[in-house]
Amino acid sequence: MKIKLLTLTSIAIAVNASAQAVEIKYVLWDSNQMPAYEQCATDFSVQNPDITVKITQSGWDDYWTALSTGFVSGTAPDVFTDHLAKYPEFVKNKQLVDLTNYIKRDKLDPNQYTNGLYQVWGKDGQQFGLPKDWDTIAMIVNMDMAKKAGITLEDLNFMTWNPQDGGSFEQIVRKLTLDKNGNNATLDTFDTNNVAVYGYQNPGSGGMMGQTEWSHFAVSNGFKFQDKPWGHQFFYNDKSLAETLDYLAGMARKGLTADFKNTQSLGADSMFVAGKVAIIPQGSWMITYFDNNVKSQYHWIPLPKGPTGKRATMFNGLADSIWSGSKHKEEAWKWVKYLGSADCQNVVASKGVVFPAIIGMAEKAIGVQMERNIDSSAFLTMSQSETYLPPIAQNGARINSTMENAIQSILLGKETAQKALSKANKKVLRYSK
Missing domain, CATH: 3.40.190.10 (Periplasmic binding protein-like II)
Structure with a gap:
C-alpha cells in the first residue's frame, strides 16, 4: 500500500508541475529532423521541468506563410527555425529578439560554431540567432x-x-x-x-x-x-x-x-x-x-x-530565432541556448540527417551516414572548397x-x-x- 501511495503522490506532483509549466512553441519545416528535435525537447524538459516545448512541422511554403500570418496576428511561435534569405525582413520589421545580452550574461562561446555561422546572424552589434546546422x-x-x-x-x-x-x-x-x-x-x-x-x-x-x-x-x-x-x-x-x-x-x-x-x-x-x-x-x-x-x-x-x-x-547556415512578440522570452532563450548546445547538436548528429553547427559534429553525422552505407563526404569536400554566403539584404x-x-x-x-x-x-x- 505504501508503494501505491507513493506512486499516486508522484503522479500528482508531476501533473501539478506540468500544469504550471510554461509552454514554448517551436516550429521547423524539415520533417526528417523532427525525431532529433523531439528528443532534444524531451531532454530539455527533464533539465527544465518548468518548461515544455511544443514542436510543429510544416512544409517550406506553408511554413513561411504561417509565420508571416502569425507575426501580423500576434500568434507566431516563440522560437522558430530561421533562414538567411528571410531574416533581413524580420530584422527590418523588428520581429526578432536581439540575443546579445542573453549571450553575454550566460557567457556563451561563439567560437564553438563552425567559422562564419555565428557572425552571419549578427548586424550592427546585435545577434538574431544561434547557429543550428550548415549545408553545402x-x-x-x-x-x-x-x-x-x-x-x-x-x-x-x-x-x-x-x-x-x-x-x-x-x-x-x-x-x-x-x-x-x-x-x-x-x-x-x-x-x-x-x-x-x-x-x-x-x-x-x-x-x-x-x-x-x-x-x-x-x-x-x-x-x-x-x-x-x-x-x-x-x-x-x-x-x-x-x-x-x-x-x-x-x-x-x-x-x-x-x-x-x-x-x-x-x-x-x-x-x-x-x-x-x-x-x-x-x-x-x-x-x-x-x-x-x-x-x-x-x-x-x-x-x-x-x-x-x-x-x-x-555555404548556408540555419539558426534558431526568438519572436519579439513572445510572452516567454526568458524561457524561449533557454530553449534556443539548448538547441545551440553540444547536448542537443550531438543528438542531431546521431540521427545523421543534417550537419550540426558545432565544430566536429558534421564529421560525426557523416560517420553515422557511413554506417548506413551513405557516403556524404562530397558535402564536406565542398565545405572546404570556395564557399560563399547567400545574398543578405533589405x-x-x-x-x-x-x-x-x-x-x-x-x-x-x-x-x-x-x-x-x-x-x-x-x-x-x-x-x-
Missing part, C-alpha cells in the same frame, strides 16, 4: 546509368565546367543522355525531341540565390552576388552570370535537360528518383530523402571545377521576386541573359537601399 551543395549521380555509359566515379569526381563548351561535365552529361532509341547525345543520330533519360537536370530558376540551380556554376565562373552582407551593391548584371544562365538555358535546347516548363511540373528530385535523369545538384539536407526513395545505386560527388579553377558552393522578398522573373524569362527563351539581368539589377539596386 553537391551532385547525386545514378551509378547504374554511369556504369552502363562507361563513366567511372573518378571521372565524376574530377569534372570541369565552362560556359563555352561545358567542359568534361557536358561530355559526361552527353554520354548519360539517351533518346527513346537508346542513342546518347554524343551521336549524330541522337533525337533531341524524344529524350528518354536526361543526363542532367537544372532544378529551376532559383530566385535571388540560385542555391542549387545556378550559383555554384556562376561563382566558379567568377560571379559575386554583392559587395558584402547587408551591402547595397549587387552584381546580377555581371557577364559571368549571364554566360552561366545562357549555358543552362542552352542545355535544354540540346536535349541534355528537360525544358523549364517540364522541370516546374515534374521536379528534378522526382525525376531523379524515377530514373528520368542521371545527375542533379542538391543540398546536404536531402541526404535522407534520397536514401529513403532511390532504388538504384547512387553516389554523391563534388561539384565541377569552373573556369576559376575552383569548385564553389553556397527587401529580400522584392529582390527575390525580381530575380525569379528575370531568370525564368531567360530559361524560357524569352530574353537573352544579359538583357534580362541588366534590367533586373537596376531594380535590385533600388530595392537594396
